[in-house]
Amino acid sequence: MASVLEFTDVSIVREGTPILDHVTWSVADDERWVVLGPNGAGKTSLLQLAGTVGHPTSGSVRVLDEGLGRTDVFELRPRIGFASSALARRFQRDETVLDTVMTAAYSVTGRWNEEYEDLDVRRARRVLAEWHLDHLENRLFGTLSDGEQKRVQIARAVMTDPELLLLDEPAASLDLGAREELLQLLTGYAGEPGAPAIVMVTHHVEEIPVGFTHALLLGNGRVVASGPIAEVVTAATLSDVFGLPLEVTAVDGRFSARAA
Numbered sequence: 001m002a003s004v005l006e007f008t009d010v011s012i013v014r015e016g017t018p019i020l021d022h023v024t025w026s027v028a029d030d031e032r033w034v035v036l037g038p039n040g041a042g043k044t045s046l047l048q049l050a051g052t053v054g055h056p057t058s059g060s061v062r063v064l065d066e067g068l069g070r071t072d073v074f075e076l077r078p079r080i081g082f083a084s085s086a087l088a089r090r091f092q093r094d095e096t097v098l099d100t101v102m103t104a105a106y107s108v109t110g111r112w113n114e115e116y117e118d119l120d121v122r123r124a125r126r127v128l129a130e131w132h133l134d135h136l137e138n139r140l141f142g143t144l145s146d147g148e149q150k151r152v153q154i155a156r157a158v159m160t161d162p163e164l165l166l167l168d169e170p171a172a173s174l175d176l177g178a179r180e181e182l183l184q185l186l187t188g189y190a191g192e193p194g195a196p197a198i199v200m201v202t203h204h205v206e207e208i209p210v211g212f213t214h215a216l217l218l219g220n221g222r223v224v225a226s227g228p229i230a231e232v233v234t235a236a237t238l239s240d241v242f243g244l245p246l247e248v249t250a251v252d253g254r255f256s257a258r259a260a
C-alpha cells in the first residue's frame with residue numbers, strides 16, 4: 001500500500017485569511033475519498049494542491065511520493081487525472097469529443113500541432129466506450145448536454161491511466177438519471193483492478209458512489225473529521241460542520257441526508 005497524498009500541517013493563507021488551516025491528511029493507493037464541506041470550506045483549494053496546481057503557504061505536500069516544491073510538476077501532472085468545471089471551461093467548444101479526450105495525452109486543451117499516434121486514438125476510443133460516450137465521438141464538445149460534458153471531462157482525466165484521479169463536483173448540475181448513470185460508472189471504475197486512488201469533492205452525500213472508502217470533512221479550512229466513510233459521514237459530524245441538525249441514512253453503500 002503506497003502513499004499517494006501526504007499533507008502535513010498544510011495551510012494556505014490569502015489576504016491574511018486561512019483558506020486551509022493546518023491540514024494533515026493522507027491517501028493510500030487503494031483508497032477512494034470523498035471530500036465534503038460547506039461552500040468556501042477549502043475543498044477546491046485542497047484538490048488544487050493535490051493536483052500540483054498551487055503551493056501551500058506553510059506545511060508540506062507530497063504527491064505520488066514527490067515533494068511539492070522539490071520536484072518538476074510537469075513530470076508529475078501526467079500521472080494525475082483532474083476533472084473540474086474550471087478546467088472544462090478551457091476546452092474548446094468547437095472541438096470534437098474524440099479530440100477533447102485525446103489531447104489529454106499531451107496535457108493540453110485544444111488540438112494544435114501535436115502528432116497523435118494510433119495508440120492515442122485507440123486509448124481515447126476505449127475510454128469513450130467505457131464512459132458510454134462512443135456514439136458522441138464526432139460531436140462538438142460545446143453541443144453536448146451538461147451530463148455528457150461531465151462524462152467527457154472524466155473520460156479525459158482517465159485517458160492517461162493516472163495514478164491519482166481528482167474530481168471536483170463531477171455530479172453538479174446533473175439530472176437524476178445522469179447522476180445515477182455517472183455514479184454507476186464511477187463505482188465500476190473504482191472497483192476495477194488497477195484503479196487509481198480517487199479523491200472526489202461533492203456537496204451532497206447522495207452523490208457518493210458505492211465503494212468509496214474514506215471521507216474528509218472540511219469546515220473553514222480545517223479538518224473536522226477524516227477516516228473510514230462510515231465513521232465520518234454521520235449525523236453528528238455533518239450536523240456539526242453544516243451547523244444544523246441533520247439525519248443521515250446509509251443503505252447498501254449509498255447515503256442520504258436531511259434536516260432532522
Ligand SMILES: Nc1ncnc2c1ncn2[C@@H]1O[C@H](COP(=O)(O)OP(=O)(O)OP(=O)(O)O)[C@@H](O)[C@H]1O
Pocket residue numbers: 014015019037038039040041042043044045046
Ligand atoms: N486567490 C484567492 N484569494 C482570496 N481568497 C481566495 C482565493 N482563492 C480562494 N479563496 C477563498 O478561499 C475559500 C475557499 O475556497 P474554495 O474554492 O477552496 O472553497 P470550496 O470549499 O471549494 O467552496 P465551494 O463549495 O463553493 O466550491 C473561499 O472563501 C474563497 O473565497
Ligand SMILES: [Mg+2]
Pocket residue numbers: 043044045
Ligand atoms: Mg469548490
